[in-house]
Amino acid sequence: MTRPTSRLVAAIALAPLVLLAACGSDDEGGSGSGGGSSTTKIAAIFSGPTNDADYNAIGLAALKAAESAGAEVSFTEKVAVPDIEARLNEAVGDGATVVWTHGSQFYDATAKVAKANPDVAFIAEYDGEAKDLPANVWTIDRQFHIGFYGMGVFASKLSKTGTVGYVGGLSLPFSMAEVHAMEQAIKDTGVNTTIKPVWTGDFNDAAKAQQFATQLIGSGADVIVGSLNQGATGTFQAFEGKPEGSGWVTAKYTDKSSAAGSHYAGSLEYDFTKPLADVLDKIKAGTTTGRYPLGFDTGVQIKMSDNVPADVKTAVDETVAKVKSGEVTVALDTSKIG
Template sequence: MKKIVAFFLAVMMTASVTACGSGSTTSSTAPAASAAESQETSAGKSDFKITMVTDTGGVNDQSFNQSSWEGLQKVSQDTGATVKYTESKQESDYTTNLDKAADDGSNLIWGIGFAMADAVANAAKQNPDISYAIVDNSYGDKTPANVTGVMFRAQEPSFLVGYIAAKTTKTGKVGFVGGMTSAIIDQFEYGYKAGVAYAAKELKKNITVDAQYAESFSDAAKGKAIATSMFNNGCDVVFHAAGGAGTGVIEAAKEANKFAIGVDRDQAYLAPKNVLTSALKLVNKAVELVSKEAINGQKIGGKTYTYGLTEDAVGIPEEHSLMGDDTYNAAIALESKIKDKTITPPATKDDYNKFVAALK
């Protein structure tokens, strides 16, 4: 598991470093000036065209949008497919951007984020000959034949970082900052809280979790304000699942000289002395795998792919200098318990309450 996660992280970091150095429009960090504008790249020759429509956090959110774009860049490098992204500045841009992607002749269109669920479903209905895929949403048994859902058991890495937070805190108070309330963000919140509770029992300590929401995946200032308040009120570790708003949480940790926990990607590069660890969700790898299946002519529509620890698609980074070997090794040991279902991290409030009751 550790080697595989390390490999994927190396691919992600290489893509980012190369892009930043080139300054070209293929860059994973290249800015898109408006919701209607896009960046495009292709390698070699291929007739297959993939367009990615971002959520409101934008392609430079240091989180799932950026990771998704890196996955598509890898697809282009490996297959020669043409890949591009279009940024959504607000929710009203979703439909417009999806329509534009269809008009541009895309074979596969990605919607990044659960907030795009309705827009993707409507676009797929209007364009039955185009394949669509969406990150962080499942339509269940109502999944259209030309739509693919991609889900992650985000509660699993969240449990691990919650355990690490509890083992690290000196004050007995830790925090959680979510973007917007949803079933997806519930996985992060309740998985994290369960990890804290599990470690608290192990340590025989009372450790509390302050959970608040920025009501945005792009407002870094709001994320920073919430985290600053948490640090001022005694929290010394704060985990965010807030996309671009979460960069504000990390900035607040730097200013307070406290710890933040990143999400989706290894976010230690944003604050090497203050990002304790990250709850990895390798969206880039999932986007890459599903896209390549589509390019190879495999049927991807009408179903949902779900990834977790068992599939080596989530986890924590190997780098652990800020927490030390003992805490890191203890967290890694929990991975095996999650994989063999000795521990089942909760993804909902009800399951969390049952989990905590069982600990007593």
């Protein structure tokens, strides 16, 4: 495993990462009141390559922001679940005062190692409220269903056929919650839209994503909502050769417009810069455990293409405002579909 030091991190020049950093708005991309200090040593662990222009890249962007705020940082990338416990213990052995695991698949191992190292602070990611949270662990609750409520309005307002396709990777509980949130949005707004969800079995398999998206388009879907990582390119390819204006596709995590073509409607984007900084500030102030929920006020935003009709943009903006104000409560429903 490659484990760059903070000097190496500073030397990395990633064009996608620069673009990602530029995408954050002022209220969602801020670094909090401090985000670390010269005595804070943060070790981050990522599941994939940090130049993926996707989930790991936005994690690295947040880590770099913490470094700019004064923390000493290091990271390990491309870590598989069977290896995570060893990497966690290695980070502790190297003197990290804060260890952050970027990905909910790492939670169980993070909690286990945290219990054995009560003097080290840990930040994990979790979908929901973790039970028996160790006294030295913060969780960032990704709350994907919140963002997908907005995407339900976005997709239903874009659709002319009344059929929207959802392409996911693994049929995990958070993915079920995303589909249910879209269904709630459609019900709340009273539009006559049907969602057809499918799962490819792999968040990174572009060929399968293209196959499934093509099938959905063939069955009448004119909007494809993607909940994928590298597999997103497959949903874009499903629209290749189709007339402009005949359909739309969306992406998750980052702006993928450069790879998507003219059918790209926008993306549900995530920024961990403010959440990480806020949690680091809490730890620095002596609060060593807690839950930090993501939402439209804390790291989530729907970015829409300039080609999207103005009335659709207005509907989405109004929906986001209602969720932020508490006028709309998005239910967390992880029950299986069908």
